[in-house]
Amino acid sequence: MTTTIAPPAPPTASGSPHGAAASPVPPTTPSTAAPKIAALLGKVVRIFARIIVSILLVLVFAGPFYWMVLTAFQTASEALSIPPQFWVDAVRWDNFIAAFDRVNFGHFALNSVIVTGGTLLGQFLIIVPAAYAFARFQFKGRDVLFGVVLATMMIPGQLIFLPVFAMYAKMGLLNTHLSLILPFIASGFGIFLLRQTFMRVPDSLIEAARLDHASEFTIIRRIMLPLAKPTIVTIGLITFIGTWNNYFFPLVWTTTDAARTLPVAVPRLEALDEIAPTIVMAGNMLLVVPILIVFLLARRHIISAFTYTGVK
Amino acid sequence: MKNALLRDRRLLPYALIAPALVILAVFYLYPIGYNAVLSVFSWDLRGPMKFVGFGNFAELFTDPDFGKVIQNTLVYMGMEVSLVMIFGLILALFLNRQGWLSEFLQGVSFAPNVIALVSVSLIFVWLMDDDIGLFNQILSAVGLEPVGWLSDPQVALFSLVLVSVWKSVGLNALIILSALQSIPRYLFEAADLDNASAWTRFRRITIPMISPTLFFLVLVNVIGSFQAFDTINVMTQGGPQSSTNTLIFSVYREGFEYYRVGYAAAIAVVLMVLVGLITVLYFRAFQKRVHYR
Known part of the structure; x- marks a missing residue:
């Protein structure tokens, strides 16, 4: 084994006075070959360890999703079998049909679309002008007001659900889509990110537009927004994923199903499964699959959107 | 106009x-x-509000269960933040190289982060089932005792931490990764000239250079840990034996299940003070010790 990977014979150290050429010393002394073999072995071990860790990572992070999909297509007895079955014999849609039978998913999915779409749209209507003003105008109190905007980012939203609920109850806003949209359209985070982008737009572009008597609206639409496209996409993706997945607010700010969204509806299926969570997992897929598809399509963009917020 | x-x-x-x-x-x-x-009123959401002064707070601090709630909240925070940071750093170091494999693994480890925490909770309720869940089946297959993941009061809080760590470690790792990749090359080249060991390079260059990011992430995770609700509500409902009842969950339960709005508001005040205090202390303590570029 060692001979096959041993390097060509190194010149032997021949300080001996007795003719070095006739020396019976083998061409590869252990003292020079061993480190190379060790290095090679080390490399093999490292690559091997890397492969093992990689497989483990895939199992840890993708495994639970696989288990959800598997259970969603199994019968209760398959899901309960010991030892567990890691495959299904036939694709059955029974669990999905059962889930749709018991819970009106169409209604909740529509609510999810309305609330998510409304939040996305409303957010840009609100934060674009605000970010533009903070980035491009000198006015009294600007820094203080911007400080207030930043401070709201530090307030965990879940701390204010109780007073807001009481407020909604008094205003008759409970169980409306609007109640689930309004608090989230003035995102301090979005204003902050957009302002940074707007500040980087060269003054000369705006001066030129003003000379042409362009209105502020035109400046925003024709100069600012096209240049801020990556930031807009970043904010949009984060808002979309956050709103679609939100469970807490649609749960606590509603008392009827009128405006409730998918994340509130899916856990209800738990009550239907008596022995194995096959129907829950089928319903769960309705919540997971749309987001997973978006993630697969825009993976790089989503990852950079989320990680960007962490570096500077 | x-x-x-x-x-x-x-x-x-x-x-x-x-x-x-x-x-x-x-x-x-x-x-x-x-x-x-x-927080200074007694109110059931429907009837008239009655002023009780600091009555809610007095009740809160004499309630023996409330100490347990605070303890749960802090223990959850400590476990969650340290595990996310440790595993996040290790994962980031592992992913810090070029090539399709690293890119693929970045995507895989990040995927849980885009999935609703409710969905994740439902999946783990199934995986952590006492009798037929996959986790216990694997444990008994290798000859270990099954664990009462969500039924044992000693374990349940840790199980919730595991779920949360599983979901957010990828995001934390990728944020640390981009900090790692923005460390200037010449620093490591200079260290190589000095024959610095890998450990010295890590301790003297890597850690100081990414410390602003680590500092930021610890704070974000601490504040996030106080807001953990979805897992608790879906997986344990605060049980067993109140072992997973945290501040945010008791605000919800007192207010929306027992209709004691004033009492719930008082808990929310405690939570707000706690979050504010930790944020301020944290900035004070670390302001001078973090290496800023």
């Missing part, structure tokens, strides 16, 4: 920021004050 406002260059910026500020004031600033007001 509106056009005149928009034409006046001095008033224009105020008109542009007004909608955003009004919403932030109504939904973030005002509720904090309103919450403080609610």
Whole structure:
């Protein structure tokens, strides 16, 4: 084994006075070959360890999703079998049909679309002008007001659900889509990110537009927004994923199903499964699959959107 | 009227920021004050409000269960934040190389982060089932005792931490990764010239250079840990034996299940003070010890 990977014979150290050429010393002394073999072995071990860790990572992070999909297509007895079955014999849609039978998913999915779409749209209507003003105008109190905007980012939203609920109850806003949209359209985070982008737009572009008597609206639409496209996409993706997945607010700010969204509806299926969570997992897929598809399509963009917020 | 406002260059910026500020004031600033007001009343959401002074707080601090709730919240925070940071750093170091494999693994480890925590909770309720869940089946297959993941009061809180760590470690790792990749090459080259060991390079270059990011992540994770709700509500409902009842969950339960709004508001005040205190202390303690570029 060692001979096959041993390097060509190194010149032997021949300080001996007795003719070095006739020396019976083998061409590869252990003292020079061993480190190379060790290095090679080390490399093999490292690559091997890397492969093992990689497989483990895939199992840890993708495994639970696989288990959800598997259970969603199994019968209760398959899901309960010991030892567990890691495959299904036939694709059955029974669990999905059962889930749709018991819970009106169409209604909740529509609510999810309305609330998510409304939040996305409303957010840009609100934060674009605000970010533009903070980035491009000198006015009294600007820094203080911007400080207030930043401070709201530090307030965990879940701390204010109780007073807001009481407020909604008094205003008759409970169980409306609007109640689930309004608090989230003035995102301090979005204003902050957009302002940074707007500040980087060269003054000369705006001066030129003003000379042409362009209105502020035109400046925003024709100069600012096209240049801020990556930031807009970043904010949009984060808002979309956050709103679609939100469970807490649609749960606590509603008392009827009128405006409730998918994340509130899916856990209800738990009550239907008596022995194995096959129907829950089928319903769960309705919540997971749309987001997973978006993630697969825009993976790089989503990852950079989320990680960007962490570096500077 | 509106056009005149928009034409006046001095008033224009105020008109542009007004909608955003009004919403932030109504939904973030005002509720904090309103919450403080609610905390000195007794109210069941329907009937009249009755002023009780500090009665809610007095009840809170004499309730033996409340100490347990605070303890749960802090233990959860400690476990969650340290595990996310440790595994996040290890994962980031592992992923810190070029090539399709690293890119693929970045995507895989990040995927849980885009999935609703409710969905994740439902999946783990199934995986952590006492009798037929996959986790216990694997444990018994290798000859270990099954664990009462969600039924054992000693374990349940840790199980919730595991779920949360599983979901967010990928995001934390990728944020650390981009900090790692922005460390200037020449620093490591200089260290190589000095024959610095890998450990020395890690301790003297890597850690100081990414410390602003680590500092930021610890704070974000601490504040996030106080808001853990979805896992608790879906997986344990605060049980077993109140072992997973945290501050945010008791605000929800007292307010929305027992209709004790004033009492719940008082808990929210405690939580707010706790979050504020930790944020301030944290900034004080680490401000000078973090290496800023």
